[in-house]
Amino acid sequence: MVKYSIFSLARNALSRHENWPEAWRSPEPKSEYDVIIIGAGGHGLATAYYLAKEHGVTNVAVIEKGYLGGGNTGRNTTIVRSNYYLEPNAHFYEKSLQLWEGLSQDLNYNVMLSQRGVLNLAHAPSEVDSFHRRGNAMRLNGIDAEFMTRDQIAQMVPLLNMSMEARYPILGGLIQRRGGIARHDAVAWGFARAADARGVDIIQNCPVTGIRREGGRVTGVDTARGFIKAKKVGIAVAGHSSHVAAMAGLRLPIESHVLQALVSEPIKPCLDTVVTSGAVHFYVSQSDKGELVMGGDLDGYNSYAQRGNLPIIQHVVAALLALFPCFSRLRMMRTWGGIMDMSMDGSPIIAKTPIGGLYINTGWCYGGFKATPGSGWVFAHTIARDEPHKLNAEFTLERFAEGKTWDEKGMGPTPNAH
Amino acid sequence: MLLIDCPWCGTRDQREFTYGGDAAVKRPADPAAVSDKEWHDYVYIRVNPRGSHVELWHHNAGCRRWFKLRRDVVTHEMQGSAPIGSELEPPLPIAGRPGKP
Numbered sequence: 001m002v003k004y005s006i007f008s009l010a011r012n013a014l015s016r017h018e019n020w021p022e023a024w025r026s027p028e029p030k031s032e033y034d035v036i037i038i039g040a041g042g043h044g045l046a047t048a049y050y051l052a053k054e055h056g057v058t059n060v061a062v063i064e065k066g067y068l069g070g071g072n073t074g075r076n077t078t079i080v081r082s083n084y085y086l087e088p089n090a091h092f093y094e095k096s097l098q099l100w101e102g103l104s105q106d107l108n109y110n111v112m113l114s115q116r117g118v119l120n121l122a123h124a125p126s127e128v129d130s131f132h133r134r135g136n137a138m139r140l141n142g143i144d145a146e147f148m149t150r151d152q153i154a155q156m157v158p159l160l161n162m163s164m165e166a167r168y169p170i171l172g173g174l175i176q177r178r179g180g181i182a183r184h185d186a187v188a189w190g191f192a193r194a195a196d197a198r199g200v201d202i203i204q205n206c207p208v209t210g211i212r213r214e215g216g217r218v219t220g221v222d223t224a225r226g227f228i229k230a231k232k233v234g235i236a237v238a239g240h241s242s243h244v245a246a247m248a249g250l251r252l253p254i255e256s257h258v259l260q261a262l263v264s265e266p267i268k269p270c271l272d273t274v275v276t277s278g279a280v281h282f283y284v285s286q287s288d289k290g291e292l293v294m295g296g297d298l299d300g301y302n303s304y305a306q307r308g309n310l311p312i313i314q315h316v317v318a319a320l321l322a323l324f325p326c327f328s329r330l331r332m333m334r335t336w337g338g339i340m341d342m343s344m345d346g347s348p349i350i351a352k353t354p355i356g357g358l359y360i361n362t363g364w365c366y367g368g369f370k371a372t373p374g375s376g377w378v379f380a381h382t383i384a385r386d387e388p389h390k391l392n393a394e395f396t397l398e399r400f401a402e403g404k405t406w407d408e409k410g411m412g413p414t415p416n417a418h
Numbered sequence: 419m420l421l422i423d424c425p426w427c428g429t430r431d432q433r434e435f436t437y438g439g440d441a442a443v444k445r446p447a448d449p450a451a452v453s454d455k456e457w458h459d460y461v462y463i464r465v466n467p468r469g470s471h472v473e474l475w476h477h478n479a480g481c482r483r484w485f486k487l488r489r490d491v492v493t494h495e496m497q498g499s500a501p502i503g504s505e506l507e508p509p510l511p512i513a514g515r516p517g518k519p
């Protein structure tokens with residue numbers, strides 16, 4: 001692997017950037033691997049990387065039905081944060097955020113992490129109270145959180161409509177300053193390149209069509225390029241989890257739903273933090289290219305279509321204008337959707353399955369991008385050691401039967417409400 | 419925009435409806451009589467098929483009645499609707515559908 005640096009950049013400039021080597025190989029699949037990961041999204045690639053780096057397991061393939069990073073990794077709105085209330089989520093996402101903070105150096109790939117702060121707006125006195133409660137819980141868990149008054153918010157985000165006559169009056173907010181955004185594609189590419197450099201085979205355009213088992217243990221996977229033997233198999237296919245787990249006869253506490261996002265035409269820098277409102281079902285940030293990147297809730301009905309419908313788009317734009325009237329003349333450029341693995345309690349599942357050597361990583365709901373390094377870290381540990389890391393020990397498949405759900409929003413088993 | 423067939427009001431815009439989830443999920447008639455596993459499966463486990471899905475919808479801005487809808491969740495194709503309590507026909511194979519060879 002050529003190390004990316006100012007020197008390699010200068011050297012390659014001399015040859016007009018025509019001699020950069022490929023960032024990763026496109027190998028023929030071997031007949032057998034120690035570990036096969038299904039799905040080359042951020043999670044699958046991070047898992048392979050940490051398997052090689054932290055556990056010395058390098059005879060690994062990541063098998064992807066399309067192109068790497070073409071799923072939710074390349075479709076998400078890139079918010080990175082660890083502002084959770086419940087302990088297992090708080091500690092897991094905080095570990096992930098700490099990995100983010102060193103990721104560009106570790107991967108030798110600029111993932112463009114921008115810790116510009118994630119501000120949650122409160123629009124009602126009860127929400128102010130709950131923000132204090134969550135902020136206090138975060139600080140007790142060693143995570144940064146600050147309550148902001150109206151005046152502080154008005155100063156920090158001057159474009160917000162701070163009038164008490166506004167449709168959604170702003171009473172305060174909770175900010176995590178270490179939160180922010182990152183470059184989504186770069187995360188997939190950086191993990192792919194670093195995993196490949198450690199010997200991991202990334203096999204693209206190769207759907208997995210079956211999971212073979214013998215005597216309660218997994219033996220390999222059927223793919224568009226034939227059967228490939230494996231001692232262990234990890235599933236990391238996000239919205240396609242139910243479909244792929246069914247190949248091994250498993251049924252999951254998961255529903256697939258479409259989440260949409262949209263971007264405006266690019267404008268000059270004007271919004272230097274991420275602004276979200278849970279009550280209004282809306283969030284927005286400005287990308288490095290100048291586009292406003294925004295989104296809201298799920299469309300709400302089961303979906304495997306990577307496209308949604310107009311009502312959500314209209315809602316998101318109406319919310320943008322209610323909070324930021326100054327954006328009324330902006331034109332929107334693109335909308336798209338991704339398929340979310342919505343779990344029954346809104347928290348992830350990163351766990352062993354009842355089948356020996358088969359592991360699953362799913363239930364990411366809206367929030368799996370920020371989890372990417374942390375998820376790969378603990379999933380690699382779970383696969384290599386055949387037991388969970390303490391950070392994912394609570395995120396089992398069995399927790400639903402045991403009454404130990406982790407329901408951050410208190411919504412109950414309604415996947416489209418988390 | 420989804421255009422949804424209410425069995426009573428006909429085809430209407432999705433904005434008039436609320437989604438009620440997978441209609442194949444059936445509450446055990448006698449909760450005390452079933453095993454913990456059966457109850458767990460009823461509350462938490464979903465088939466979540468990638469294809470034809472029978473689901474509950476409520477026409478909340480119309481006749482305010484619940485009904486069943488069969489919909490392809492990959493293509494958004496509508497494959498029939500029926501009142502609660504009556505069976506939905508399985509979808510026709512593509513070749514047999516109106517307008518298809």
Ligand SMILES: Cc1cc2nc3c(=O)[nH]c(=O)nc-3n(C[C@H](O)[C@H](O)[C@H](O)COP(=O)(O)OP(=O)(O)OC[C@H]3O[C@@H](n4cnc5c(N)ncnc54)[C@H](O)[C@@H]3O)c2cc1C
Pocket residue numbers: 038039040041042043044063064065066067068069070071072073074075076077078079080206207208209236237238239240244259260261295336337338339340364365366367368369370371
């Ligand atoms: C619009 C939108 C906005 C979002 N915003 C945020 C955000 O701001 N912050 C945040 O933290 N999260 C966000 N998310 C969620 C986040 O994107 C996901 O939770 C995360 O990317 C999941 O990562 P992954 O690697 O598991 O999934 P993916 O990137 O979807 O990877 C799964 C891969 O599995 C492959 N696959 C599926 N079936 C098969 C098969 N049979 N064989 C082989 N391969 C297969 C797919 O092709 C895909 O590449 C958002 C999601 C969407 C859609």
Ligand SMILES: [Zn+2]
Pocket residue numbers: 424425426427428477480481482483
């Ligand atoms: Zn009706």
